[in-house]
Amino acid sequence: MLGMSIAKRLGLSIVFVSLSLVAPNAQAWDGHESIVSALQPELNHLGFPVSGYEAVLRHVGDPDNGMDANLDDSWDPLDERKWMGGTKGPTSAGFRHMYFGGWQIAHPIATFQIPIKAIGQAPERVAENATHAKHLLKAALNAESRADGFKKLGWSFHYAQDLAQPFHSVQVLTPRMIPWKELLAWPPKRGFGNLVREATxxxxxYHWAYEGYVRHRLRMADSGVLQKCLAQSKVYANLELEDVHSPKELAYAVSRASVRLGPKLGGAVIEFFGKDLMSPDYDLPNGKGHLDYSALATRADVKEHRAKLEEVTCAALANAAQATLWLAKWALR
Ligand SMILES: [Zn+2]
Incomplete structure (x- = not known):
């Protein structure tokens, strides 16, 4: 690609550094409750008491409500926020809700990221909360500590579900999301600054549009396609659980499964939402532009693209469900 080669000459890295500063939002599925409620029969089957299920449902969304934002520097000893949303405001929570597993030479495009080492605390958040939950539920000192155990378990579900959203496990799903034409400005330095801003x-x-659409779709009365992926998650997931023995290993496995879905989701997202989202009329995180999700969910002219998007989303949601059930089983064991 011409754009790519120009970018390489100018130093592609700066694009992605700046991209990662602003791009992430910490909402992931923006519908963690939908995932948990679809799993209610299976959680009941695992021995969840009604109060435990209700506590998990009530708290699974907590981590997106500010508790991970604007943290003191001591919580970020590796200084990862500079790559993953900055240190202030809602995006400063991102480093705890994402994990980019590092650049792999065998998959140079699918895993391209800056820095090339693994970054993000989501796996630690899964592990810490699940372990804490297991201790509390095992000790069962009193109703209060049991309730706290289910709350922590709900939090561990949250971070694992986030990792199942490929935008949270891959920094740039496809180079097609980058507006390379910005590089054609003169002088090159100006073009480069434009590219950085526009790529972000x-x-x-695309990240916001995708999450908004999935949320809308899950809430539709006829959400059969995606609900089925949650209810029969074992059939649709591409998550490999054979070698998973701990919550942290689970988190890494979920992230790897997301990386495998990344390129397909990246292509599907661009085709479904179209190139319009690259136009200056849209800046969704800052309230500029509007998408009609109802129309997107039913329009005949995007039927094929919708099917492709929903197929890969099906696998991602199924991974989220499988990870949730794995953690629930582990914590109650
Ligand atoms: Zn989150």
């Missing part, structure tokens, strides 16, 4: 905006637009 376009990737964020």
């Amino acid at each position: 905006r376009t990737v964020s637009n």
Whole structure:
């Protein structure tokens, strides 16, 4: 690609550094409750008391409500926030809700990221909360500590479900989301600055549009396709659980499964939402532009693209469900 080679000459890295500063939002599925409620029969089957299920449902969304934002520097000893949303505001929570597993030479495009080492605390958040939950539920000192155990378990579900959303496990799903034409400006330095700003905006637009659409779809009365992926998650997941023996290993396995879905989701997202989201009329995280999700969910002219998007989303949601059930089983064991 011409754009790519120009970018390489200019130093592609700066694009992605700046991209990662602003692009992430910490909402992931924006519908963690939908995932948990679809799993109610299976959680009941695992021995969840009604109060435990209700506590998990009530708290699974907590981590997106500010508790991970604007943290003191001591919580970020590796200084990862500079790559993953900055240290202030809602995006400063991102480093605890994502994990980019590092650049792999065998998959140079699918895993391209800056820095090339693994970054993000989501696996630690899964492990710490699940372990804490297991201790509390085992000790069962009193109703209060049991309730706290289910709350922590709900939090561990949250971070694992986030990792099942490929935008949270891959920094740039496809180079097609980058508006390379910005590089044609003169002088090159100006073109480069434009590219950085515009790439941040376009990737964020696709991220927001995707999450908004999935949320809308899950809430529709006829959400059969995606509900089925949650209810029969074992059939649709691409998560490999054979070698998973701990919550942290689970988190890494979920992230790897997301990386495998990344390129397909990246292509599907662009085709479904179209190139419009690259236009200056859209800056969804900042309230500019509007998407009609109801129309997108039913329009005949995007039927094929919708099917492709929903197929890969099916696998991602199924991974989220499988990870949730694995953690529930582990914590109650
Ligand atoms: Zn989150």
